[in-house]
Amino acid sequence: MEKKNKSEQLVAAIENGTVIDHIPSDKVFDVVNLLGLTSIATPITIGANLSSHKMGSKGIIKIADRYFSEEECSKLSVIAPNIVLNIIRSYEVIEKKAIPMPDEIKGIVRCCNPMCITNHEPMQTVFHVVDKSSGTLRCRYCGKDIPKNEVKLF
């Protein structure tokens, strides 16, 4: 418990906003890019390589005065399926949202098959999540499987 308190001290509390927790350390800046945090004007605290009982090492991002839509959250599940969103109001966590991987992912992932129609037509990509534990996606159109570590976002 002592360790946890220390890590909490490393990143300041926010009055209102979102705390994204349990981010794999190597995905912290992917989350920053995916949520477009570089263009947000409200205060943001980014912590990386913090010790975690569950994960060994984790990242945490606190964004003041900003909440995220379901679509924005589902983007995160593609690169970091186990992250948790804490919704903060008046310094209290009023909701903890796990981000379950959806059955289908629309529009945010690029198909890795250069001969797939989705890479040639102005159309939305659609992937079925064939294995939620491994994060493997299957293109609705060409049928190719994309392992989690090869997922590329638009």
Added chain:
Amino acid sequence: MDITSRSLISLEGLDRNDILGLLRQAFTFEAQPNSKILDGKVVATLFFEPSTRTRLSFETAVNRLGGKVIGFSDAATTSSSKGETLKDTIMMVSNYADLIIMRHYLEGAAKYASEVSPVPIINAGDGANQHPSQTMLDLYSMLKTQGRLDNLEILLVGDLKYGRTVHSMLTAMRFFNPTFHFISPEELKMPAEYKEFCRENHIGFTEHSDFNEKVIANADIIYMTRVQRERFTDLMEYERVKDSFILHNDMLANTKPNLRILHPLPRVNEISQDVDSNPKAYYFQQAKNGLFVREALICNALNLL
């Protein structure tokens, strides 16, 4: 019925009864290939990628059933060469035709077309992905020559890595308890995901790297495919194996009497010319069967069966 759902993009959505139902219809068309069932219908054949055999077979099927054909056999002469999207081409053609039969060099093109088109789509091949009418005529040929699809011993020979016809056959045959033998050079082995598919569906298979009298002795069907030079990363390897996967007539001496040899064609040299006169050679009749199967697929797509 929702007409768009009558598109045929792949065989994955079909069950045993769907497949057998379509094959039964094909037998009916073989008994009577000419009719006026498509009278007043216009069918578009859009071949964004050239294909003589498949296109002629589909167009013959429409003509023999009394329909009219519009379309193109070379995308270079169409607006797609000017940058028109596939969606726009499909929307435009669907104003004129009751059914679109399309081949495209991009994978997933037919699936996408079926989602935007108000008329049904038949996939006549989308890149390396699906070619359902070829698989249906392969199944028809097996059913016709063996009298059954259940419990067949099937040898797949040649390019098992890239050959879409052999992959589609695994999918379609999962309802019929086949035993497969995969015979290929090391570089062109059946990909792991298809072997996994066989395991998941309790389909028995054995892999072989030698093609000889012994492995073909118990076969009901030998399905030959082309070993293409351009598929090899190591050309020395190609030179080493190129003559190892050729079927010669003298290999057939001790095979089962019901054995038939299939090939999706075109053939290059993987079946010797001396096999052609052997009664077990069936590849030319197999191509002819494509007409009856495609007549059934067209009528099914138009809800005329």
